[in-house]
Amino acid sequence: MASSTLSLSDLVPTSTSSIPNPKTIPATPSSVTTNPTLRSTSEPSTEPQTRKLKSSTQLTRWSRARAIRSGRKLERPVHRTTQTIEMKPPVSMDEGDATLTLPVIGNGREDDVEVAGGKSVYMVSDGTGWTVEHSVNAALGQFEHCLVDRVCPVNTHLFSGIVDMEPLMEIIKQAAKEGALLAYTLADPSMAESAKQACKLWGVSSTDILGPITEAIATHLGVSPSGLPRWAPERTYSLDEEYFQRIEAIEFTIKQDDGALPKNLHQADIILAGVSRTGKTPLSIYLAQKGYKVANVPIVMGVKLPKTLFEVDPEKVFGLTINHVVLQTIRRARAKSLGFGEDVKSNYSEMDNVKEELDFAGRVFAQNPVWPVIEVTGKAIEETAAIVLRLYHDRKNRCSMPRISKRY
C-alpha cells in the first residue's frame, strides 16, 4: 500500500523488489502535449496566447485559478457577495468532456496512477492542500485492511489553490461524473457553502475538513474566523523568531548528518545514535522541520564513537534499535539499490555482522543508561518522531501529564 508515512516495517523480502509502474497510453489530446512556456512571475500570464489547446474556453475558465496557482496574487474582495452559480446537473460519464480527462501520463511517482478501477476521493483546498491531504491520508489508515494489495484501491486527487467558484464547480461536476467523494478545506464561507450545496444538488458525498474545528475555535475564542484563504493578499505572515529557528534547525541538521562535525554535538537539541539503516537521517530531517536542531551519529562496528557524544548532556541523546531480521532485509534492499548483486556477500547485510553490530550498539546504550533506546521496527518515521519528542518534552517539563505545548 502506498502510504504517505515513512516506515521501518516488518517487511517480507519480496516486497522490496522493483515493481514496474504501469504506463498507459496518453489520452489527452495530442495538441495539449506541446510544451507551454510556463512563466510564474508577477507579470500578466501570457498562457492563453502561447498554449495551443482545442478547448480554449475551458482554459479561460482556468486562467484565473492558474494565475493564483502560479503564485501571482490577484485583487479580489475579502468577502464576496452572493454569486450566481450555474448549478445544472453535470453530464453523465459517457458524455465525457475531453478537457476534464484524468491524468494518465505517469512519471513514476504518485501521479503515475492508472485510474481505471478503484474509488476516488477528490480533495479541494483554497490553500496548499496539505491539510486535506494529511487528513484524508490519516483517515485512509483506517482502511488498510481493504487497501492492502490494492484489493479495494482508492485514488486521491488533490486540487489546491481553488479560490474561485468556477473551478470549484468544475471539480464538483467532475466528482459527480466520477462518483467521487469530495473532501474540502475552504476558508471563504460562501465557497464552503456553495461546495456543500453543489454536492447536495449533484449527489456528491462531501466532508468539510476544517469547518467544524474552525467553528469550535471561533466559539471558544468568541471571535469570528477571517474567512480568508491562506493565499489571500489580505493575510500576511510575519517573519518571526520561529522562522529563523526552523531554517537554522534544518540547515544545522543537514550539516550534522551522518556523524559529520562531531565538535558541534553540543549545539544540537537532539542527538540520534544508531547503526546504519535505523532511519536516523529521515528522522533527523523530520524533527528539524519541527524546529529542532538534530545531529545523528552512526554506530559502526569497530569504529570509535566521537568523544563529544559522551561529553554532551546525556538527556538529549536517543538510541535507535531495530529487529535484526528486519534490519538485514532493509540492508539487502539498500545494497541492491546501491547496485550490489544479490550474490555479493557483504559485511553490511550479512546476518552475523548485522547481529554483531546491533549487539555492539546495545552495549554502547547499556553503558549510557540515561539515553532512552527506541525500538523502531515496524514504526513510521512520524511515529518515532512522536516518541522522541514526547520523551524530550517530558524530560524538559518534568510534568506528570506529558504534553507538547505551544503558544500562538
Place this chain on the structure above:
Amino acid sequence: MASSTLSLSDLVPTSTSSIPNPKTIPATPSSVTTNPTLRSTSEPSTEPQTRKLKSSTQLTRWSRARAIRSGRKLERPVHRTTQTIEMKPPVSMDEGDATLTLPVIGNGREDDVEVAGGKSVYMVSDGTGWTVEHSVNAALGQFEHCLVDRVCPVNTHLFSGIVDMEPLMEIIKQAAKEGALLAYTLADPSMAESAKQACKLWGVSSTDILGPITEAIATHLGVSPSGLPRWAPERTYSLDEEYFQRIEAIEFTIKQDDGALPKNLHQADIILAGVSRTGKTPLSIYLAQKGYKVANVPIVMGVKLPKTLFEVDPEKVFGLTINHVVLQTIRRARAKSLGFGEDVKSNYSEMDNVKEELDFAGRVFAQNPVWPVIEVTGKAIEETAAIVLRLYHDRKNRCSMPRISKRY
C-alpha cells in the same frame, strides 16, 4: 505569531530582534526533578520503581500510557467491550491537583510557554498527534487577526499516544478545569464515543477531527473502518517501494544541498535555482519529504553556474525570486545570526549588491524561458512547495484540470 509554517515574509526589521523567552519558576514538586532513567526498549518498564514521586497513584495511572509513549507495544483487545468509566464532574480549578500541573519549565522552544492568560486548546490523539496538530494549526490560521501580537493568545497542548480510557478521562477532566477546547483523533469508536460523552457531561466543547471524514470514506467504500489506532499491534505497515523512494529522496536532497555535486543534477526530479536566502534549502527538504529528489543550485553574482544545469531537462528547473527589500532584511538578520555586527557593511546584505544579484538571477531566468520563476516573497515554504508541485505535475500530466493524483 508563532506559526508552524516556514515563511519568507514581508517582515519589518524590528521583528527579527531577539525576544527573550519568558522563564517562569518551576512549579513541579522538587522530587519530580530527579532524573528518571527512561529506558524505552521492549522490556517491561521499571519506571515505577526507579521514579520517586509524591503521587505514585497518579503515576500508576499513566504507566500504561507511558509504556506506549515510549514505543512498547501492549497487548490489548482490538475492540474493547463496554467499560465503566468514572464520570464524576472534575474538581474546580481552585482545588488544583498537583499532579496535573501544566509545564512551566521552558527550554526555549514551543514548550517554553507561560500558560497564564489565553485560551487553551487540548489536542488528544491515539497516534502521533500530527494530524490533530496540523488541523488545529490550519484552523488557527483563520484567527490570525486576533492572535497577532498575542492580543488573544491561544495555548495548544498535544497529548499523543492516548490509547486508554484512564489517561483520556484525566485529560478531559483537566480540560474542564482549564476551560479548554478539546480536539481529538481517536480511531477506536468506544474511545471516541467516551470522549464525546465525557466532554458533554463535563461541559467541554469538543471536536472529532477525523471521525467525519472516516465515516464518509467508510460509506464511500462500503467498508467499515478498522477502529485501530496507528500504533495498535494489529496494524502493520508494509515497507514498500515508496518507503525506499522517500528515504532515497531525502538522502539525495541532503547530499545535493547548496550546489553540491552538480554532476548529479540529471538524477534530480526537481532543481531549484535562486540567490542566497530565497529558501532553497528548506523548500528542497520539504519536497524531499514528499518523495522528490531535489537539488538546489545557488545563484551567486559573478560565480559561473554549473554547466549541467543547462544540460538537464529544463522542465524540472524552477527559479526562485524575492523582493529585494525583504531579501535585504532576511540577509541582515542572517548576517546578525552569523555574528556580524550591525555596523559591518557586507556585500551580502548591502542593498546595491542585493539588487544587483537579483538582477543577475533575473537575467539567468530570462535566458532560460522554460524555467518557471516563483516569487517567494511573503510565502510560506509549504505554499511555494504547493506551487512547485502543481507546476511539476501539470507539466508531467498535461491535463487541463491540474491535480496531484495518488493511488492507495
